[in-house]
Amino acid sequence: xxxxxxxxxxxxxxxxxxxxxxxxxxxxxxxxxxxxxxxxxxxxxxxxxxxxxxxxxxxxxxxxxxxxxxxxxxxxxxxxxxxxxxxxxxxxxxxxxxxxxxxxxxxxxxxxxxxxxxxxxxxxxxxxxxxxxxxxxxxxxxxxxxxxxxxxxxxxxxxxxxxxxxxxxxxxxxxxxxxxxxxxxxxxxxxxxxxxxxxxxxxxxxxxxxxxxxxxxxxxxxxxxxxxxxxxxxxxxxxxxxxxxxxxxxxxxxxxxxxxxxxxxxxxxxxxxxxxxxxxxxxxxxxxxxxxxxxxxxxxxxxxxxxxxxxxxxxxxxxxxxxxxxxxxxxxxxxxxxxxxxxxxxxxxxxxxxxxxxxxxxxxxxxxxxxxxx
Ligand code: NAD
Ligand code: TDX
Numbered sequence: 001x002x003x004x005x006x007x008x009x010x011x012x013x014x015x016x017x018x019x020x021x022x023x024x025x026x027x028x029x030x031x032x033x034x035x036x037x038x039x040x041x042x043x044x045x046x047x048x049x050x051x052x053x054x055x056x057x058x059x060x061x062x063x064x065x066x067x068x069x070x071x072x073x074x075x076x077x078x079x080x081x082x083x084x085x086x087x088x089x090x091x092x093x094x095x096x097x098x099x100x101x102x103x104x105x106x107x108x109x110x111x112x113x114x115x116x117x118x119x120x121x122x123x124x125x126x127x128x129x130x131x132x133x134x135x136x137x138x139x140x141x142x143x144x145x146x147x148x149x150x151x152x153x154x155x156x157x158x159x160x161x162x163x164x165x166x167x168x169x170x171x172x173x174x175x176x177x178x179x180x181x182x183x184x185x186x187x188x189x190x191x192x193x194x195x196x197x198x199x200x201x202x203x204x205x206x207x208x209x210x211x212x213x214x215x216x217x218x219x220x221x222x223x224x225x226x227x228x229x230x231x232x233x234x235x236x237x238x239x240x241x242x243x244x245x246x247x248x249x250x251x252x253x254x255x256x257x258x259x260x261x262x263x264x265x266x267x268x269x270x271x272x273x274x275x276x277x278x279x280x281x282x283x284x285x286x287x288x289x290x291x292x293x294x295x296x297x298x299x300x301x302x303x304x305x306x307x308x309x310x311x312x313x314x315x316x317x318x319x320x321x322x323x324x325x326x327x328x329x330x331x332x333x334x335x336x337x338x339x340x341x342x343x344x345x346x347x348x349x350x351x352x353x354x355x356x357x358x359x360x361x362x363x364x365x366x367x368x369x370x371x372x373x374x
Contacts (some may be wrong), residue, residue, distance in 0.1 A: 226266030236352025
């Protein structure tokens with residue numbers, strides 16, 4: 001039976017990953033470590049937490065070396081997947097410090113804990129000899145490559161050229177991970193994925209923010225002129241790719257993950273508007289979720305491009321991200337299975353059907369954040 005230590009799994013992708021893992025490997029023991037920042041939400045893993053024979057939750061900060069060391073001693077994981085990070089670019093522009101701490105220092109703490117737990121001896125040159133079969137996976141992002149022009153794709157051999165405090169911190173994490181591979185032969189792999197969408201994403205990010213605003217008939221803020229391009233991947237496809245890299249990726253290698261699915265922000269918001277309106281028209285039960293007056297619930301024609309508003313651009317806004325996934329496809333046979341038109345309908349439905357989850361967030365501190373940002 002494998003024991004997986006998954007950090008940051010009370011957040012968006014981590015929560016999806018532990019759900020995926022439970023299906024992929026039913027007898028695995030999963031230990032979640034999360035400090036429950038504003039982005040961490042136990043409601044996202046509540047169903048798993050009931051299964052105490054196969055699941056444990058530890059509230060701990062990955063920067064806290066003593067707490068992390070105790071968790072390693074207690075659970076003796078064979079696989080570590082690090083999702084824990086500050087993840088929102090706009091917040092990194094407002095206040096970079098915590099990004100440096102969690103996204104860099106926290107990673108070094110994990111790498112140190114891994115070394116302490118998994119090194120069994122030293123060879124005659126002084127290099128550590130590692131416990132058989134153990135692996136560390138650092139979840140990184142395509143943002144480490146910086147920004148593309150209209151042409152071309154990110155490949156793994158490109159230099160790292162981060163342009164925001166968030167992506168600079170994530171790039172640093174990649175570099176210290178790779179340094180541990182060189183210096184200590186630490187059995188680590190890295191994944192760099194494009195923008196994810198799907199269930200449990202915190203509504204500060206574009207897709208759930210837009211959905212939440214539509215339900216209140218509030219303006220949909222698009223930064224700049226809306227021409228910035230992102231490459232979207234359904235979160236479950238990302239989780240499957242991480243699992244493949246963890247078990248089949250070559251130590252010391254980074255793997256790009258993406259599905260050739262580029263949209264400008266303006267195009268994307270128009271697609272969301274069309275999807276929501278269509279669902280409201282076809283399934284009247286969803287209209288009850290609209291937090292607007294009765295006339296607007298009866299006639300949903302206002303769910304249209306008229307809600308879009310162009311606002312001040314993000315500082316240093318990366319123009320375009322686009323992933324070349326040929327390495328993971330060629331080496332590990334991974335490719336996405338969820339096509340965007342189906343994925344976006346699934347996502348919109350999920351948010352409509354989980355308004356309790358959304359409301360718990362947007363009725364709290366989120367309101368202060370929103371009024372400060374918009
Ligand atoms: P998220 O903000 O939704 O979740 C982050 C989680 O980490 C939260 O549960 C939070 O409580 C926890 N956390 C933060 N700091 C911590 C700390 N110091 N100690 C312990 N826990 C801490 O983020 P997400 O969107 O799920 O992203 C997860 C990872 O994937 C991040 O490393 C991010 O850089 C990477 N990534 C995200 C995307 C995307 O589109 N969202 C794409 C590529 C890569
Ligand atoms: O209100 C908004 N209006 C807007 O136009 C918001 C919140 C965003 N945007 C734009 C900025 C981006 O071009 O939409 C695009 C997507 O924005 P985000 O959802 O904030 O994601 P992004 O900045 O692209 O970063 C995401 O993908 C890569 C994740 O948040 C990162 O953690 C991941 O590494």
